[in-house]
Amino acid sequence: MQPRFVPPRFPHVPLGLSTRDLVALGLAILLGIPLGMLISTGWLQHRAPQPARLEVRVFIPGAGIVSMDLERYLVGVVAAEMPASFPVEALKAQAVAARTRTLHQMVALGGSGCALHPGADVCTDPNHDQAWISEDQFRARVGLLAYVRLWPRLVQAVEATSGQALFFHGKLIDAVYHSASGGQTENSEDVWSEYVPYLRSVQSPWEAGVPPPYSREVREFTVSELEQKLGVRVNLRLVRDQAPLFAWQRDEAARWAAANGGIAVLARSRTGRVMEIAVGSRRLKGSELRNLLGLRSTLLHLQIRPAAAGTSRGGLGSRAGTGAGTDRAAGAALVVETRGYGHGVGLSQWGAAGMARAGFNYRQILQYYYSGTLVQEVSVGSPAPSPASPRAPGLSSAPHPYPSVIK
Numbered sequence: 001m002q003p004r005f006v007p008p009r010f011p012h013v014p015l016g017l018s019t020r021d022l023v024a025l026g027l028a029i030l031l032g033i034p035l036g037m038l039i040s041t042g043w044l045q046h047r048a049p050q051p052a053r054l055e056v057r058v059f060i061p062g063a064g065i066v067s068m069d070l071e072r073y074l075v076g077v078v079a080a081e082m083p084a085s086f087p088v089e090a091l092k093a094q095a096v097a098a099r100t101r102t103l104h105q106m107v108a109l110g111g112s113g114c115a116l117h118p119g120a121d122v123c124t125d126p127n128h129d130q131a132w133i134s135e136d137q138f139r140a141r142v143g144l145l146a147y148v149r150l151w152p153r154l155v156q157a158v159e160a161t162s163g164q165a166l167f168f169h170g171k172l173i174d175a176v177y178h179s180a181s182g183g184q185t186e187n188s189e190d191v192w193s194e195y196v197p198y199l200r201s202v203q204s205p206w207e208a209g210v211p212p213p214y215s216r217e218v219r220e221f222t223v224s225e226l227e228q229k230l231g232v233r234v235n236l237r238l239v240r241d242q243a244p245l246f247a248w249q250r251d252e253a254a255r256w257a258a259a260n261g262g263i264a265v266l267a268r269s270r271t272g273r274v275m276e277i278a279v280g281s282r283r284l285k286g287s288e289l290r291n292l293l294g295l296r297s298t299l300l301h302l303q304i305r306p307a308a309a310g311t312s313r314g315g316l317g318s319r320a321g322t323g324a325g326t327d328r329a330a331g332a333a334l335v336v337e338t339r340g341y342g343h344g345v346g347l348s349q350w351g352a353a354g355m356a357r358a359g360f361n362y363r364q365i366l367q368y369y370y371s372g373t374l375v376q377e378v379s380v381g382s383p384a385p386s387p388a389s390p391r392a393p394g395l396s397s398a399p400h401p402y403p404s405v406i407k
């Protein structure tokens with residue numbers, strides 16, 4: 001008759017709440033207030049989704065081996081390895097590459113650790129492992145104002161990618177990287193002789209606006225400088241920049257260089273990097289020449305600046321009369337023009353910055369420069385991720401076959 005009228009079962013409760021409602025309300029108040037407080041203070045968010053913590057043992061000159069939270073260590077690596085002013089997606093790509101390299105090397109996860117410092121997973125020597133600087137060092141380096149602006153970007157890049165690493169067919173990769181490729185990255189086997197499936201040569205057109213010296217550098221060496229650095233007699237009038245077409249011509253070119261003190265490029269990679277070169281009686285890998293002369297890359301071309309040109313620059317060393325040959329006269333020099341900066345394998349940092357500016361995110365950047373890889377979460381609780389790249393036999397004894405990023 002009057003379906004709308006429902007007599008209150010408990011008329012003494014004016015709001016029409018049942019006992020069950022009251023109990024629920026009481027519980028909500030009892031539990032809700034402290035819960036709300038916990039949430040508002042950030043305690044719960046901080047605790048709940050935290051992945052398992054990893055400690056990395058870092059050798060720091062002067063301090064010895066320091067055990068450090070992995071993610072905190074990575075902020076210092078990104079700070080040292082990439083300009084903090086780079087786009088955030090590039091910083092994130094750097095963070096994931098750095099995390100991958102570190103995990104790949106950690107002894108607790110089956111890695112080889114730092115060969116120079118037994119007991120350490122990594123060291124902070126940029127010629128050996130990834131570079132690292134402390135927060136204080138970063139502040140001192142960039143100044144307080146820039147520190148306040150830039151440090152949070154580094155922390156953000158690491159935190160936003162927390163626990164993520166690069167995998168190839170489910171295994172951690174050896175995520176090598178370099179500063180700038182000069183337009184095209186390099187196949188691993190053309191630099192270190194080991195074929196690694198995810199370290200393939202790719203175009204890097206986003207490096208178009210890269211400033212020198214990352215994009216290009218010109219160096220000059222006098223005869224005496226070359227002879228001192230390479231330990232051989234050199235005749236600067238004999239330079240062959242063009243590599244022979246066929247392998248059998250290499251020995252011939254090397255014999256020619258040895259007999260005449262000439263310089264002959266013996267082999268170039270598909271991207272144009274010098275793989276082998278003869279300087280007088282020495283036959284060197286491109287990477288050896290790079291180290292001996294302190295060049296930025298092996299993507300180089302050679303020219304002679306003849307003595308007759310006479311555009312001598314002060315302080316270039318040998319002057320007339322210091323040697324017998326005419327190429328020893330003032331002004332004669334080997335002009336070496338390099339493109340890019342670093343070994344050219346894997347991620348190009350300047351390429352990452354260019355891709356980020358073009359709208360790509362860090363996953364796209366990484367999966368472009370590391371062919372066939374995926375950015376995935378690292379599950380530390382499950383079986384430890386094992387290093388992916390089977391080292392070539394010739395390299396297996398050396399835990400660090402790759403020179404780290406030389407910036």
Ligand SMILES: [Zn+2]
Nearest residue numbers: 114123128129
């Ligand atoms: Zn080391």
